[in-house]
Amino acid sequence: MGFQISVGGFIAVYIFMVTAFAGWVIIGRVPAILHTPLMSGSNFVHGIVVVGGIFTLLNASTTLEQAIGFVAVLLGAGNVAGGFAVTQRMLAMFKASGHPAHGAKHATRAKRAAPAAVKSIAPKKV
Amino acid sequence: MLITISQLIIGSVDLIAAFLLMFGLWRMASPVTAPSGILVAGVGMVAAVLASFLYVFTVDAAARPHLPLNIGLAAAALIIGAGVAWWSGRKVAITAMPQAVALFNGMGGGAAGAIAAVELFGGETHGAPALTVTLLGALIGSISLSGSIIAWAKLDALLKKPLQVPGLQLFNGGVLFACLLVGGYIVFSAVGGGTPLVAMPHLIEIFFGIALVYGILMTLPIGGADMPVVISVYNAFTGLAVGLEGFVLQNPALMIAGMLVGAAGLLLTLLMAKAMNRSVAKILFARFGPGKKRKQGAIKGSLKPVQASDAGIFMRYAKSVIIVPGYGLAVSQGQGKLYDFVKLLQAAGVSVKFAIHPVAGRMPGQMDVLLAEAGVPYDLIVQLADVNEEFKDADVALVIGANDVVNPEARTDKTSPIYGMPILNADQAKKCYVVKRGDGKGYAGIVNPLFYADDTFMVYGDAAAVCVSMTEAVRGLGAPAAAA
Secondary structure: OOOOOOOOHHHHHHHHHHHHHHHHHHHHOOOHHHHHHHHHHHHHHHHHHHHHHHHHHHOOOOHHHHHHHHHHHHHHHHHHHHHHHHHHHHHOOOOOOOOOOOHHHHHHHHHHHHHHHHOOOOOOOO | OHHHHHHHHHHHHHHHHHHHHHHHHHHHHOOOOHHHHHHHHHHHHHHHHHHHHHHHHOOOOOOHHHHHHHHHHHHHHHHHHHHHHHHHHHHOOHHHHHHHHHHHHHHHHHHHHHHHHHHHHOOOOOOHHHHHHHHHHHHHHHHHHHHHHHHHHHHOOOOOOOOOOOOHHHHHHHHHHHHHHHHHHHHHHHHHOOOOHHHOHHHHHHHHHHHHHHHHHHHOOOOHHHHHHHHHHHHHHHHHHHHHHHHHOOOHHHHHHHHHHHHHHHHHHHHHHHHHOOOHHHHHHOOOOOOOOOOOOOOOOOOOEOOHHHHHHHHHOOOEEEEEEOHHHHHOOOHHHHHHHHHHHHHOOOEEEEEEOOOOOOOOOHHHHHHHHOOOOHHHEEEHHHHHHHHHHOOEEEEEOOOHHHOOHHHHOOOOOOOOOOOOOHHHOOEEEEEEOOOOOOOOOOOOHHHHOOOEEEEEOOHHHHHHHHHHHHHOOOHHHHOO
């Protein structure tokens, strides 16, 4: 037996239906303040089309197919990398009052880094 | 054996990737978890891309001799495409984000269209349902590609004026119909007539040509302030095209990711349209035409200009200030200077909030990002529904570069073109300062009675320059404020 995936017509419609519903629910939770990163983030998500582009290009057997397949991978890769870069940049700018950086991770990293620098002057206490 | 193992690995990795992409978007529900969300999604994406190279073990006999070249091409395309986009995505200005998103979105649409083109030109699609889905994906992807490029050009101010030709919408309808007709003919002759797809390359070329032209024509007449909707629509289009091509390639990860984005784009589109009080169809297929001129009732009161310094000092001694920033602030690049002023006010004990209208800016939520870039903490940024009750208790509403979104006519005047549109109740504040370049009208082309109200004062000038003057005036007061 193989593991080749085969999605029949009706199964496809079911997948589309459930996913659309899930997407609606997931996106509905996102506050308006994050709508721009959400849009560029979802932009990044559909960049997965690059996987389809790679599949198509690897299976190309004529020059025309190779040329168009190349364009598909080129554009898809641009979609993925660009979408990720701008989303990540934007999200890094959202900060809460009085707290540097998003989330606790960076804050703790900064705290951890601080004592090392201070050590020589005032050992122990931060 | 190798084929089976490859398929097993690809299938599993794609399954995990699809989950991670969904989970990444799930974490977008709060500014605290969102940064890790995009990282999670990124991990899924990288895994899926790496696993996709295992397809080399599954290619059919016809493609096998070309495999070394194809692998090289794929790697080169990946490196070039990702490299260029990563570099430009890192360096693009935050104010230029709508353009960047439009462009990256167009790329996705183009990739989906190109995949469909390979399937069609190579004659690899069989049966009416698969062929129809391929063509539909090709159509939507092509529209998204050319439409996004036009949207990018408009947002980047390369194309200045919306194209308005009488009868253009009718003509566009004809173009779309022609495209569907060609597509229908392709399906009919391939499935019904038994003509192989490879025997009709010109028909396929014409099909793609018309689809691309339609994307251009559809976007050209749409005006600047309607761009948030256009970007959302094309985002949804690309998602849909990717989902459809995912079905053609029998790849559920593509189907799920594509459809997820399709639903996201649709939701955002509807939200934007609601906030603009216009139907999606009207935004895409009609404009605030000059045709429907309406006599606006006489407006009581007068415009009362004041100096920026006086406005700044008054706010320094107020208890609470709500700021309504609009696109005019972004145009003058005054976000940072505004926040400098706000920090002074906060140091003097004034409570300050930023009230954001959903359609402030050129894409959904753009104003929030611009304020975040200027360093404004996100807990100071409040959305329309949460802040509107607070205006009546606020001492000052400071409107900067916004107009239609604070026009009280939307609540009171049934004949107004913006009647029913949700607005920020700046008119309910005890005092209202409006920073504006001149007496111009807003996008809807109507006079704003708020500017003439008894408690409203106009501060004329460039938003950034006004913020600087206000800051200087408050600093000039001395110690308590300057302590910031």
